[in-house]
Amino acid sequence: MATTTTTSTVSPGPARPLDDRVPKNSLTTNRGGFWFVLPFLVVYALFTIIPVLYGLGMSFFDVSLAGKPAQFVGVDNYAELLGDSQVWRTLGHTLLFTVMSTIPLVVVALGMALLVQSGVRGQWLWRFSFFAPFLLPVATVVLIWQWLFQNDLGFINNTLAQWGLPTVGWLTDPNVALLSTVIITVWWTVGFNFLLYLSALQAIPESIYEAAAIDGAGPFRRLVSMTLPLLSRTTGLVVILQVLASLKVFDQIYILWAGGTGGPEGAAAPILQYVYDSGFVNYRLGYASAISYFFFLLIIAVSLGQLWLTNRRSANRKGQ
Template identity: 75%
Template sequence: MATTTIQTTPPALVPGQPPRARKGRSLATNRGGFWFVLPFFVVYAVFLLWPVVYGLGMSFFDTSLARPESDFVGLANYRELLGDPLVWRTLGHTLLFTVMSTIPLVLVALLMALLVQTGVRGQWLWRFSFFAPFLMPVATVVLIWQWLFQYDFGFINATLGQLGLEPVGWLTTEEMAIASVVILTVWWTVGFNFLLYLSALQAIPESLYEAAALDGAGGWRRLVSITLPLLSRTTGLVIVLQVLASLKVFDQIYILFGGGGGPDGAAAPLLQYVYDTGFVSYRLGYASAISYMFFALIIVFSLGQLWLSNRRGTSQKGGAA
């Protein structure tokens, strides 16, 4: 009796299609990946998660560096900060600095990226010049601008004098305290936003500009109708990152004014008040409550921005449909 042998052949691979991956992973592979990421999780939990939880718990106690014991006070620290005028004054300084710095840091970065993208000669020099200040430490940046802002012999006032203008008390008047910090911060950090915009500009297909030029669109029309709309997502990202960074301003103001927050505290940010409350007045519990109130405001802003971005994306999809 003859036996019939059935030969099975593996399924032929479709050209351009990768071979099928195996279903699931072995337990040994999962264990190996776990041991690789375990050191990161340990460091993350010890230096980030635990301080966050511990600080939140501290905000409900009258913890002080001046005495070892502390008592549970519930929401007393949060009720106190609502009636503390210094909290709202320094928060106002922080919000004012955020608005004054975010606008030029977005517009100036965009103009710098457009200048380089136009094909001006010596692009490597422009890129290096625009980004180099961002690599400098804050202490060096503040030292440079302290000399530039000097009333009697500073370069800025000397230039104003040659133009027949009165010198300005950049670091000695309340009206110019925050403006001085804004100028310093824009010069120092605009290079990062410049790189984001430059990367987005380089990702725009050149064929779009060529087609627009064939239709008779000039440079301004191409900028308004092609470049700016395609940079909308990058602009949203830059605004979010810049607002979050400006809300956390502390170091340049603290060093520039020697820890005093400017004349009569005219430029003192909220984080400096947190520092002074916790490490100068030794009220760690109250400082923690202020910090978490500020953290809640940042979370609210982030969620609001996320909602606006999702709503804008939904409207754009609906319009395209």
């Protein structure tokens, strides 16, 4: 007896409109996310956006802490700062400090990362030693180095004297004041750049070095031809972050020379200290705001210039 099998075909129903597929509570979900973000937006507006806009408006007024009424002066504050020799002098100190500190903070950090990555014994101790100073507050760092830099009782000058070398007026010689600040800053902040480089080195596959070793490349050739090019993005990031941080130098210089003198004869005074002195020592808040926004525009220009160079180098590498 033959068996007949019947296959029934179920036709799909009509496609639902796209609006029906969207969850009904999507709008409610977006509103819920907005309420979560709202506290941050309120705090950010109160402590960042509003003060920035208020300071920008203040730069067009003659505002004094002495209590006299504010007077609108237009762009007079900006015109005055362009002819103020102290503005350009402190700006020169800031730019020189940036150059002097950025180079060792990149080179030393890279060397420290290569040392740890090379497999030297006691890696945990090296990592802790290199990064620990970065965790110290600026006041502690300055107090340590004030003792080290003392002319008569300081450890560094005593060591130089024992070796028969001339001592240095680290805190009293105008020609050395900026260098002293650079030494303190490098010792204090190099640990952060060290971690960035170490993370980048650990992300490089070991197979690349093994293949290069098979081809006969020695350690120096692998460093120059492989490691440094592979770290180019990290180096660009470190340089950008360090330049921006060095341009904003203030704390260590202000505390190192108590009273905010900026070193002997003001030889290390940065532009941010002049902003502080103009606003809170000379009571000229409007003029201090104008200097701040002038310096802010300079930082933006430097940042855009660095970003353009980084993008151009990346485009050239892709083109090759």
